[in-house]
Amino acid sequence: MTADNGRDDRLAEADATIRQLEGSRAELRERGRRLLGLTEESGTATLRTAIRYSGASWYPLVALSALILIDQFQISGFTILAPDIAQTLGISVSSVSGLLAIQSLALALGTLPMAAYTQRVPRRAGVAVVTAFGWAIFTLFTGYAAGAIGLAFFLAANGASSGSVRSVHVPLLFDSYPPGTRGRLYSAYLSVIWASLVAGPAVVGVLALLGLTWRGTFIVMGGISLAVVFVAVRLRDPGFGRFDTRRLRAAARGELADQDQGNAAVSAQSAEVPDTNLRFFEVLRRLLLVPTVRRYLAAYVVLGMMLSPLATFLSFYLDDRWDQGPVGRALFSVIANLMAIPLLLISGRYIERLLSTSPARLTRLAGILLGGGIVTVDLAIILPVYAMVVIVAGLGLAAFAVALAASGAALNSMIPAQMRVHAAGITNLALYGAGALVGQIFLAGIYQSSGPTIAILALAVPGAIAGAVMYRAGRDVDSDLDDFIDQVIDEERLETLVASGHRVPMLSCRGLDFAYDGGLQVLFDVAFTVDEGEMVCLLGTNGAGKSTLLNVISGLGLPQRGAVRLTGLDITYLEPARRIRLGIEHISGGQATFPDLTVVENLRAFGYTLGGKRSVIEARLDRVFEVFPALAARRNSKASLLSGGENQMLALSRALIRRPRLLLLDELSLGLAPKVVGELFETVRGLNADGVAIVLVEQSVNIALALASHAYFLERGQVRFDGPAAELAERADLLRSVFLHGTAKVLGAERA
Helix, strand or coil: CCHHHHHHHHHHHHHHHHHHHHHHHHHHHHHHHHHCCCCCCCCCCCHHHHHHHHCCCCHHHHHHHHHHHHHCHHHHHHHHHHHHHHHHHCCCHHHHHHHHHHHHHHHHHHHHHHHHHCCCCCCHHHHHHHHHHHHHHHHHHHCCCCCHHHHHHHHHHHHHHCHHHHHHHHHHHHHHCCCCCHHHHHHHHHHHHHHHHHHHHHHHHHHHHCCCCHHHHHHHHHHHHHHHHHHHCCCCCCCCCCCCHHHHHHHHHCCCCCCCCCHHHHHHHHCCCCCCCCCHHHHHHHHHCCHHHHHHHHHHHHHHHHHHHHHHHHHHHHHHHCCCCHHHHHHHHHHHHHCHHHHHHHHHHHHHHHHHHCHHHHHHHHHHHHHHHHHHHHHHHCCCCHHHHHHHHHHHHHHHHHHHHHHHHHHHHCCCHHHHHHHHHHHHHHHHHHHHHHHHHHHHHHHHHHCHHHHHHHCHHHHHHHHHHHHHHHHHHHHHHHHHHHHHHHHHHHHHHHHCCCCCCCEEEEEEEEECCCCCEEEEEEEEEECCCCEEEEEECCCCCHHHHHHHHHCCCCCCEEEEEECCEECCCCCHHHHHHCCEEEEECCCCCCCCCEHHHHHHHHHHHHCCCHHHHHHHHHHHHHHCHHHHHCCCCEHHHCCHHHHHHHHHHHHHHHCCCEEEEECCCCCCCHHHHHHHHHHHHHHHHCCCEEEEECCCHHHHHHHCCEEEEEECCEEEEEEEHHHHHCCCCCCCHHHHCCHHHHHHHHHC
16 A cells, blocks of 8 residues: 555545535535524514513613613713813814814724623623723713813723723623514614713703703713613623524534524533634634625724714804704704614614525615715705704714614624624724724814815715725625634534544645735635645645645635634634644744844744743754754854755754644755755654654655655645645646656655
């Protein structure tokens, strides 16, 4: 039996395990869609029936609604009372915009720490309640601000604590209720947000009628907020993915035979299975690779440029154009925002139906409403009759409300439960951070030079762009949703198969697509497998994607599609440093040493993963000097002063120091003399003999085919050959004559 036939026998069962996943994927994906409520029948039951049948309670919606109702008190009060505050404290309109920008930035930045804090342990309910107490207190103390600096502090503190609303509320809502109700419940939740935009101005207006100054108004609103927070103190976190991710995992294990099975049983069986082992920034990187998420972020940045200044500019517009004082401005805000509430409640069922049947259409609807909303608002401010201004502006704001309901429902339905807090963090960073900051600063200049009417009209540009970007996001929603379902199902199925004794390859790459930021795709549906202790060569012409594939395996590049698994563990999105600890070492020719460190310093740096065990590191340094005497003679020389061959010896020493399971060698012999190449590859053979699996990318076909028994050939990012090295040597259609010169001779000599 040849070595490669032995490889085929060893990997036959392992590959069969992976292919078993792929063979059942379509059927399980369809079942997963049903579990997520993506069917024609979803949402047809009344909310009361659906919630009672699922075992859920109305309390989470009530508690979160109570918190969101008071969340807007401070910002509503500040927006309406901005002219009075500016006059009292002697600050300009530009300063007011700057203060709002500070609050928006604090709010946006506050979302990410809360997402990180709640990532591993489901404690979102506690975060929501504690931070609610915080923003209630900061609202109260806003009334004691003595100047712009104090005001900036209280606004920023309120914004930072309000970050919990933007990061944990919606994920908590989605985990508290089953698919088939979320579109309606999310619309109802957003209607409370718009009710808060009514309640805040209404409270301001009533207190103004009672003769309270802006300081007294904030103190009273803070007291009301503290009282309302107690409504939510019994809020509890149901855990991640109670009605979706957990069910998908149970279905993949074959334990959810009947969708009517009780949720408690599903939760109990699934609680021990972690949703993901990715860390915070790894999750963020993973999300940023989802095309729909990237387009949402772009749309939200531009939308933030419009929405953040809009409320402020409207207040100054009403003051300047219609001579409306605090009561008049509050009344305008109440009437205009009140119009969004019934529209949100009415549209909830339609959003639910589109969410179930076509999330892509739902996203496109959001784009249309965003663009139409700003056109409507711009139309309103040029109308000559004040009553018409109020009504038409209210319709425009209502369009924004429904657009946010539609886009938010679609986005949160296509993201794994444990990643929703991260998605909320980055989308709100885009909306209230980057977008709001740019909008408040730059559009304030338009106000200064041209007045509030022209400033509001100028918002049509970012509004139209946001709508167009959101509309285009619809084209990727369905495929991204299927990717989410496949990922959860594949992970669970593989864990189940491995636990039942099925063998998997040490390294398995399946369906890899990779494109650089500029959009140039390099890898296309690549499948690549390496087993324990074997040596595989990866060949191809320049630009075929060989180095890119090694980068994806080592974590230096993240694929747009596909998975990289190490003994069944999904490592596709792990940071490179974590892959090193898992035993993957990547050595690129000419780029693998620290030039300003000495040889010994380089070697000790390579040993950092050994946990500071000095005796072990020193013993391995001795082994390096035994294998490479040339390095021993130059142990105190800087790497930048070494010859090319000595540098490659030093680079290869990383494998001698760390002793990886998988060694990726990229052009190790590039530009070296034959004698040095021979020494290096004798060491490579020794590592392989010690059980290290090796993937070899070489400019010399002769060397690669002489060392490896199995070969892959890449051409234009696709695998054109996967088989014994000897067979590749005979493929003149792949290896042109220039590559074949002397190949047979070398193979014969090595195998004699």
